[in-house]
Amino acid sequence: MARSTLADYNRKRDFKRTAEPAGKVEKGAGRRFIVQKHDATRLHYDFRLEMDGVLKSWAVTRGPSLNPEDKRLAVRTEDHPVSYAEFEGSIPKGEYGGGTVMLWDKGTWAPIAGKSERDLDEGHLHFTLDGERMKGEWLLVRMKPRPGERHENWLLRKIDDEAAGGSDDLVSRALTSVKTGRTMAEIAADKQGEASLKGKRGKAFDAIMAKADDHVRAKAKPRARIGKLPEFRKPQLATLVDHVPAGSQWIHEIKFDGYRALIAAAGDKVKIYTRTGLDWTDKFRPVADAIAALDLPPALIDGEIVSLDAGGNPSFSALQKAIKGDGGAFELFAFDLLSLNGKDLTKLGNVERKAKLAGLLTGDHPTIHYADHVVGAGEKLFAAMCEAGQEGIISKKADAAYRGERTTGWVKVKCTRRQEFVIIGWSSSDKSGRRFRALLLAQHKDGKLVYAGKVGTGFNQDSMEMLSEEFATRSRETPAADVPRAERRGAHWVKPDLVAEIAFAEFTHDDVLRHASFLGLRSDKEAAEVKREETVPVEDVEEAEPVTISNRDRVIFPEAKATKGDLADYYQAIGPLILPWLARRPVSLVRCPQGRAKHCFFQKHDSGSFGEAVHHIPVREKNGDTEDYLYVEDVVGILSCVQMGTIEFHVWGSLVADIEKPERIIFDLDPDVGLDFNDVKKAAKDIRAMLADIGLVSFPMLSGGKGIHVIVPLTPQAEWPLVKDFTHRFAEALAQAEPDRFVANMAKAKRVGRIFIDYLRNQRGATAVTPYSARARENAPVAVPISWDELDGFDRASAFTIRDGAQLMKRASSKALKGWGIADQALPDL
Incomplete structure (x- = not known):
């Protein structure tokens, strides 16, 4: 391997102005790796491997991805000193690499078995990482240079293994430092005064970072993570x-x-x-x-x-x-x-x-x-x-x-019949080396043990020795159950506190086991609880059609020729997808009894006409009066609303159990008529990046109309006034920063050529369309969650319709949507 040098690193930096450590090649053969999130001219992630006393470095423009199909461009940069592995802070503007640096991941690396770090000189490196965020096998491959190209371009790719995942899993979710727990915004503002890096060099710099490690991380942890262990409760x-x-x-x-x-x-x-x-x-x-x-x-x-x-x-x-x-x-x-x-x-x-x-x-x-x-x-x-x-x-x-x-x-x-039984005895074997012939079994019925037969197969030498040791301390004179005389011969009785799991073909007409085989002891189960499991006909647990839909053939989406029955079938099919976002939240309904092209109206109060499956909760309104608001708990409730002409479901951002504390923020991006959907997509991605800089994970949803919803989950701690204030300030700041693109004023005259950032859905009483809700629009579109990786592949916000229920069910179980809309995070203190 070419001799390591830090000459380029030192030449590019004025160490009187930057807190970065001066370069010195280390002795020894360490195997550290780090990744630093670096917001310089362009946000990127610096990937570094310790090798030959320095950190070999690459700038990964979009950050590492857990998806093996993603090949991320990694531009080779100058070697860095090993001491750089602890650097986090701000590089002054005007200096090389000026901007904010976060220690985003750290750990160790190693070439995979049979490979060597010397492979790097040949243009490839196959290695494993054991970091806090990056794990498993990875591959670096040098690309063939183009004429006149000054930099070495490489590709960083995840190998498909247990640590692989979706493209968004790393950079969109991991938003804080692994060293100090701070966000990029906190590092840039040096929010933690005791961790100021200004003017610090050498040991003084190390001391400040150590202090940050001890104190700032503790401060940056969400309050919700502090608490006692939950208590045991009986399982279902x-x-x-x-x-x-x-x-x-x-x-x-x-x-x-x-x-x-x-x-x-x-x-x-x-x-x-x-x-x-x-x-x-x-x-x-x-x-x-x-x-x-x-x-x-x-x-x-x-x-x-x-x-x-x-x-x-x-x-x-x-x-x-x-x-x-x-x-x-x-x-x-x-x-x-x-x-x-x-x-x-x-x-x-x-x-x-x-x-x-x-x-x-x-x-x-x-x-x-x-x-x-x-x-x-x-x-x-x-x-x-x-x-x-x-x-x-x-x-x-x-x-x-x-x-x-x-x-x-x-x-x-x-697939096979198997149940638990209490061991009440064992019978002697006349075969040499076999500890016993069979176990005698029982189950509880009407408060007493009832003999259930024998098991004589399924044992190996280890299990027979283990059982014999258990029996040695449990001997008793009489059986714990009434055993037939013929089965008593040669039997030895034991205390009935051992539970065995037994596979068998059936119970005979005498209620004893046939073709039984021992599977093992169940030391996690109490003998007193063991009783016969009776099979229940599935018809006894299945429910009949929960709601009768009248006028199923009525066309309610004329362009799509979709009927009221089609809409009911859609909601019945995707019930498990919509319920996490709809159930037990105050809901307002868009009702179109004669179809979407005719009179539609918005209903939020209970009129008493929906039936028992649609519930109500009293809510205090602005004028001090109390009104009953609607909510549903299950698919029966949804279909009851559809029966009454409902097409759309719009929910509050809070649950009925804690109505004053929202559990999500929504920025509804509503474009002016003349704007292209690409403008909306770019706006959504920009908002995502700005939210990430203040430590908030967000998720996109196609609205089913013209725009995109950027959804920010919250742990319900802050109340509505604080949430509204935060979203208002965020939207206004964005509109002031880019007035040609964004507006935070809902007046139509102000929106011309721009995107309205609708933050008003984040106030008490306001609603937003539920994920997977149908829309009362042309061609029966649906509001659909997507991943950030998928966003560029859509050319409109109405890409899915009620005809796509089966496809939506399949999409929902994909890796890309795993954990969509869920994050444990609170509003930052800004």
Whole structure:
């Protein structure tokens, strides 16, 4: 490799004016890597690898991407000193690289096995990163130079592995320093006075950065992350049914073959509980450590802890080996969120809770996984699970609340019959080396143990030795259940406190097991709770058509020839998508009883005509009077509104449970008639960048009309006046900065040739169209969430219609939209 030099670095800098460290080649062979977000002439990300005593450096113009399909341009720059790895602050304007520098990521790197850092001279480097944000395998490849090109252009690309993800996952979500916790705006303004870098050099500079590391990070953490561990609560249990329930009101998940766990987390404090409330944190220490590393706000997560077999499938036997310390790793598949930041979420519907869970567990982690689901395609998932030799699936009503008991809101369908049984004894074996012939089993019925047969297969030497050791301390003279005389011969009785999981073909007419096989002990379950699981016919849990839609053939979108029935079918199909944004929020309706081309009107107060599925909440209005506002909780409520001629749903930015504290901001970009949609897209991206600079993550939505909504999720802390004031000042600042492009005044005369930044939707009583709501416009368009990566690919805000329900369902489960609209963030102090 060419000899490292810092001559270019030193020549370009006046160290009397900049706080950057002077260059000196280090001795040793460290393997640090850093990424610095650098807002100079143009915002970019400086990617640096420690090699030969310096930091080899590239300027990545759009920042690194977790998407393996993205090849990001990385322009080779001068080597930097290793001491630059700690630099964060402002470089004076007029100096080389003048602007704000954030330490955006740091960690270690290494060439992959069989490769060398010397490959860099050949124009390629295949390596792994272990940073706080960038992980897994990456590739740097030098491009063939064009004639006259002065710089080396390289491509930085993520290799497809467990750490891969969507294009937006890094730069749009990670907005603060890994060293000080500050945003770019805070660094530029040096908001933390005790961390002033002005005039600091050498050791003085290092001391200030150390102080920032200790104090500023703590100050910059959101208040919502401070809290105590949530307490254990009883988990919801599923009812066994004979077939997969049909309909889009059900979501379907894999039934993982492991141990149910409730995880209480708050920062680095974690407790893992079994379904009965036992503290098993020490047994599942790797999972607890992985959760602690995520630094979550106070949360209570429901999930399943599993171990994978050689084929990558959850295996109960592999899990038991891992618990005993005989090898294997634990993994958590999280499927529900019961509380967050001290707020009880159990009254929300399944899809609402899962949307918040997906936003909480962003990114990829080798130990912690978000358990995804499918909607309305349960039979396909069930067939795939059975073909793969898995246990089955869990089906859940999309709009059902969480209840700490067994309900028909959650049902399970199994590929093979398996249940828990209490071991009450064992029979002697006449075979050499075999500890016993069979186990004698029972289940509780009407308050007492009832004999259920024997199991004599499924054991290996390890499991037989383990069971024999358990039996040695549990001997008793008589059986704990009434056992037939013929089965008593050669039997030895044990205390009935061991629970075994058994697979079997069926129960005989005598209620004993046939073709039983031992799967393992269930030390997470209490023997007193073990009773026969009776299969319920799926017809008993499926619901009939919830609302009768009259005049289904009435055409309400004449251009699209779409009927009232088509609209009802659309809302029925996408119910699980719209409910997280519509349910339990004050809602105003756009009603068009005779169709969108005829008389339509806006309704926000309850007239008592919608039926029991549409609820009301008393709300104090500006004049001091109280009026009943509408809200819905489920698909039945949505369809009840459609039956009454509703096309559009517009919601407040807050929940009925906490109506004075909004949980989102919306900037509605409304273009003047003569503007192109490209102007709106550019405006949305510019607003996104400005929000990112003050530490706020945002998400785009096609409005279904002319514009784009830029949506900023909030942890509900600030009340409406503060939120309105913030959005007003933000919009006015933008309009003053670029008066030729933007206006913050809603008067039509002021909008000519410009985009109106509608911030007025962020005040008490104002509403905005709900994601996935149909619009009462030509061709039946729909308001649709998209990712920032997708934005450039759309040429209009009405790209989707009510005919696209199936496509929208498929899109919603894509990586690009995972966690859309969810972020734990508060208004910055500006």
